Amino acid sequence: MPTPIDRAMQSRNLFLGFAGIVTAVSLWSIWGGQDMFPKPEDPKGEPENWTEDEMKRWLNARNLMAGSSATKEDLLARVKANMRAPRT
Incomplete structure (x- = not known):
């Protein structure tokens, strides 16, 4: 049973x-x-101290397409032009 x-x-x-x-x-x-696969955080500190990869990642995250032939100076100029002013 x-x-x-x-x-x-x-x-x-x-x-x-x-x-x-x-x-x-x-x-x-x-x-x-x-x-x-979490998104990497934005680089911290001043853009002058960022590496080229960090600048490209920052620009690409904002759909500003960094471009593969851009120099570090070009990238730095684009990052600074597109950064928001700090709130006070």
Whole structure:
């Protein structure tokens, strides 16, 4: 005579319920949780001290397209021209 545990182990509903929970947790961790690839923060400090990569990243984050042939001086001029004045 089968015990209640034997009947539960052979139940499709139990298996489908467990599979649904695992699927839901997996989907939440992939799409609903945190950003898997968080955006890098803006560089801090004065733009004169930023590297070329930091200036390009800052410009590209604002859709100002840095350009691959721009010199460091060109990038610095574009960054300074597009920086907002500090609020006082």
